[in-house]
Every structure is written in C-alpha cells, then in structure tokens.
Amino acid sequence: MAKGKKVTVIGTGNFGSTVAFILAMNGTCHNVLLRGRNYDVTKGKALDMSQAANAARQHTIVKAAKGPEDMVGSDVVVITAGAPRTPGMSRDDLLVMNADIVKMYAKEIKEYAPEAVVVVVSNPLDVMTYVALKYTGFPRERVLGMAGVLDAARMAHFIYEKLEYGAGQIRATVMGGHGDTMVPLPKFTTVAGVPIEDLLDSEEIGEIVQKTRNGGAQIVNLLGNGSAYYAPAKSTTVMVDAILKDTNQIHSCAIMLQNDYGYSDIVSGVPVMIGAGGAEEVIMMTLKNLQVKKFEKSVAAVQEMVDTLYKLNFFEDLN
C-alpha cells in the first residue's frame, strides 16, 4: 500500500516549524501541511520551506492549511500547539488552557484525518496525549506522545559530555512521564554495547541522571524567552520517520497503558515498537525494584493532573 505521503503539523511556533523543516529537508514525505492560527504567517513559512526543499533537491512540498478540512488524507498529524506558561499563571491554568487547545484539534483530527497516527508534543505531554486519545477516540496505538526519544537524546548528550567520545552511538533509556519525575535508566544504557557502568563511576552517572531531568529547564533558563525546539523537533521526526517508513524500530513514547507495567487507563512513557500503524507493540522491560518505584511515582504525577481535569469537568462533553 502506498502509505506515508502526507504529514500535518499543527502549530507554527519554533517547534512546529522546525518539525516541518526537518521533514522537508529529509524528503521524508511528499506533502507537509502546516496549520497555524495566522494564515499569512503560516503561508510565509510554508513557502520558505518549499523553496528550501528545492535548494536541498528534495521533493517535499510544504503548504499552509486554510482550514481543518485540508488535513484530509494525512498519514500523521503532529500536535505542537499549546501556550507556554507565562508569569502569574498557575500550573493548573496552563494545564486547562492547553488541554482545551488539544481537545479542539483532536476533534478536528477525528473528523478530517480519521486514519492518521497522532503524535502529541504539547505539554504537559502525558496528559495532553491522554486528552488527544480521548477526543480522537482512536485506538491507543495511533496516539503517541513524544517524550522518551527526546529525554534519551538529552541523556546521551550528557553522557557524551563526560566521555568525550561515542557521540551518536550512545543508547540511553528513559521511561515514565515527560517531566520532573521521568525515569532515566542508566543500568540499561550502553555506548556501542559497552555498559556505561564500565566507563563512568556511580557519582558521574548520578550527575548525568540529574542533568537529564533538568535538561529542558536548563535550556529555558539559558534562552530566557522560550524553550528548546531543535532536539524536540528532531525527536518528533524520528517518530514520524518510523511511522512513515514502517521501520518497526523501538522508541520510548508516551502511550495509554493497558495492563502494561501494572497500569491501565493512564499515559506514561514506555518503549514501543513503531510501524505504519503507530505503536504496534508495547515492549516490556524487566525493571529493578527501585526503577519500579520511580516509575510508580512518575505515573502518579500524571494521574494527579488527569484527576484535576476530571474534577474541573473537562471531560464532560466526551461521548
């Protein structure tokens, strides 16, 4: 079946734009549709990227969406839309604001791109993935959150900083929610097969774990006005690539758990096998006791936010 020709990217901020740009530069798909709130700005970016694709001798065409109906025929829809937290805004305010945005787009996707695989990157990631799943009504394998790919990339970077070799071949593993309670798994981390415990001492590894948890915040602090988007966008396109090319590769993603790792009806990050149908299989890893506890804490943090949404009757229009 000829699959994998159209990707819609919702949100044209730095994140969404960079996702679309990478897809165009790599020629991953023939059509990229950009969906932003301001049509002129979106159109301007789409033109710029289409021209860049020609410079790169790629076949990808980037178009701006006039309305949700332009999403028809999308194989993958990436939701990057969401507001950043501004001064004075509480965590719950942000949660509800972004949940409303994701809800709106999820409903549109359900109507206009009912066969698509949805990749959610809006924050708080795990909860937004939960919302997207509920409002698209898609099976869980077609609604994935981008988390572990990015967190693992950050961990790999911090390992490289210590080692000063092995860049690009460090396989790090991060499970759990995409937030302060993420669960980096250094015991499962290798450099070309060499366990990092043979290369670094426990103090150094502890430092790396801590840096990984703070990876996003570190960049926010440095930029002063905004958050990271190069690594997040690249991590997103890794997932899009895996879907479009049906690679059957394993990546850690946020997904609705259904009797996986002992949890159900909650979203968290676990390794999954990605193919054309989305997450075709959840991979069970054997966790040590301490890791199980950390994962439990991470799941609880996501559950708390989901509970907040239920208490605010956010889901009451769900049919």
Place this chain on the structure above:
Amino acid sequence: MTNRRVGIIGAGAVGATAAYTLAMKGVCKEIILFDIADGVAQGKAIDIAQATQYAPQPTILTSAKTPADVKDCDIVVITAGVPRKGDMTREDLLMINAKIIKSVTQDVMKYSPNAIIVSVSNPLDVMTYAIQKITAWESNRIIGLAGALDGSRMAYQIYKQLGYGAGQIGTLVIGDHGQNMVPLPQKVQVGDVPSTDLLDDEAFAGIIERTKNGGAEIVKYLGTSGYYGPASAIAHMVEAILNDTQTVVSCSVLLNGEYGVNNVTVGVPVVLGKNGVEKIIQMTLDPKTQKKFQDSVDSIQESIEILNNNGFFD
C-alpha cells in the same frame, strides 16, 4: 587530515566496493585505487568516478599505476591477499598473504609515511600484527577491521530473530575475526531496550553461532566472500578517522596489557578518531567471557608463532 586522501590497495570486490561506498557517502576528498592486476583499478576508478555525479558530495577517484602513486594518503586500506584454495593449508595461506602484506606495507611506509593503516586482509588479526611489526609504527595507527563487520552481522542475526529493530541494534563483538570470535549479543540494546528483555539464552546461543558463521554462510551461496558488509564496515571506520568522530568500534589492535594481553592484535572496543585508535576501552568481562576471549587470543598467538617459526620477521 587536510588532504582527506584515502588509498585502497587491492581493487577486488572488497576494495572497490569500499571505494564506492566512501564515494557515495562523500567522506573523502580523494580516493586512490591500486591493484596488482593491470587495468582493474583503472576501470573501477573510472566507473566509480562517473557514479559520483549523483552523490551528495564530490569525490575524486583515481587509480595508481604503481605503488609509488599511492602517496601521501591520510589512510591506506589494505585489502590485498589471496583467498584460500582447495589444497592450501591454513599455514600455506598465512605465509602467502603475509608475504604479500609485507611488500604492500613496505610500499605504504615509503610513500604514505604518515598514514593510518586499516588492515582488511585475512587472516585478519595476524595480518594486522604483521603490519604492526613491519612498520614498527605507533600502535594507534594500525587498525584491523573485525568487530565493525562481525558486529553488523550479529545485529543482523538479532534482527532476524526478532523481526524488528533493524538499524538500531548494538554491534559488540570482541576477540579474533574468525572461528573464536566472541559475539556479545547479551550486552547490546535494541533501541532503548536491553536485548536480554527480548531474547532468551537459547536465542542468544543461536545468534552467536550464526554470527560466527556469518562469513561462511555468504560464501556458501556466492562461492566467494561477501563484500558489501565488509565495504560498509571499512567506510564506517574511515569516516570515523577522517571526521575525527571519536566513535566506539571494535577493532583488532595491538594490546599492551589491556585485558591482560600483551603483544597480540585482537578485537576490542576502541575509540576511533583522527589519530586512529584514540583509546582502548576496558570492559569488565565475566569469567566465562574472559575465558572465551583468552581462547581467541591464544588462537591468534598460534598463528603469530607460525610467522615466527618461518622466520618471517627475521
């Protein structure tokens, strides 16, 4: 590394495919092919040069008429040697190839005195040893292709077993590039996941066996050795050196006390960069693996003894 010039001695299937792979990746500025058989290097160099028209980066392909034309290379890849024929003993083959390697190596010393040598001729570990001793260069500049190829064969076997994860499987194989190699599939990951969560002991045993026979399996079908895998592995190593990527690759290198081994070239994980071997990585091996590794070292040592007993280094 300012020239980014790579010499390839031996334009047979492995040498020529390595040149083609490097040219398609656009890794080098210039590749010089040399072969003892007249015309072979010339014809293949022209063919590859024409193919570079559609490569992402330009590469200059030339051929050398004499070994003296393979000059001032940053890296010289030695693929020269004869395959084992029917009535040849292992010792016969060893001595024939060692003599070829000696002559090639002496040329490299003369015409590319600052090069890093990537040794590909078989039997791999002992030929790498011979090059090391003949040049008497710093051991970081003599690197044998072993784990890069065996590791890719192991990753393939893991993929075949699982049916997924292609392209994201670790490649750790140590020991000699032969029957006593030590594939370590239990140590690697598939994507984020430890292989031990995906495969059981029986599966690992099969993977190890098939990895060891990886080369022979291809010979069985082709009647000759594989060359796409080896060429790709060579390109991977050359790229790491030219681009100073500090990449971890298992290679056959001279050990001086690492892993408790002295004065033997054997496959271990090393960091590759602009100086060749930048660092030898010391892994913790469990007693069973250590024993297998030692058997592997012993088998190479035996071959080195054959060279010594035949007065090869006199």
